[in-house]
Amino acid sequence: MSKFQIKYIESTNYNDEKYVGAVLDEKMIGFLRFKVIDRKPWLYFVGVNKDYRHLKEEQIGSNLLKIFENYCAARNLWGLEGKYWPEGEKESVVRKFYERNGFKIEREDYDIIVYKSQPIKNNLSIDIENVDFEKFDRLLQEYLEKEKHEDEHEQA
Numbered sequence: 001m002s003k004f005q006i007k008y009i010e011s012t013n014y015n016d017e018k019y020v021g022a023v024l025d026e027k028m029i030g031f032l033r034f035k036v037i038d039r040k041p042w043l044y045f046v047g048v049n050k051d052y053r054h055l056k057e058e059q060i061g062s063n064l065l066k067i068f069e070n071y072c073a074a075r076n077l078w079g080l081e082g083k084y085w086p087e088g089e090k091e092s093v094v095r096k097f098y099e100r101n102g103f104k105i106e107r108e109d110y111d112i113i114v115y116k117s118q119p120i121k122n123n124l125s126i127d128i129e130n131v132d133f134e135k136f137d138r139l140l141q142e143y144l145e146k147e148k149h150e151d152e153h154e155q156a
Contacts, residue, residue, distance in 0.1 A: 043082030
């Protein structure tokens, strides 16, 4: 049993971008953003606050990706792609995260992308609450501000 009561929420903004967030004690601790354009799912971002990244039992980042995959599988959307951030080290933590979740990392023209040809329907026992985007965005902005502050603090 998980020692954290992580709640997953989802929302869609005015631009039809989909967001999925992991929330603990009314604070966002991770999120994923994607959009489907012409039946092509494009993953913009997935991230988890560094204090929660390596919790093996919770698997927050992997759960966010699985929710994204389930969304795509339910709609018969294939060819999941996203820009690979950060570019660089071959054996980076980010690279291992994507590969552990079944994504390949490939060069496409001048970009490096993450890619999975077919989404896998995952059996998740996670309830996902749909919330209005105003609430989601408030939690997201607090998360981003905290991440920015922590990055600045580390660089000082």
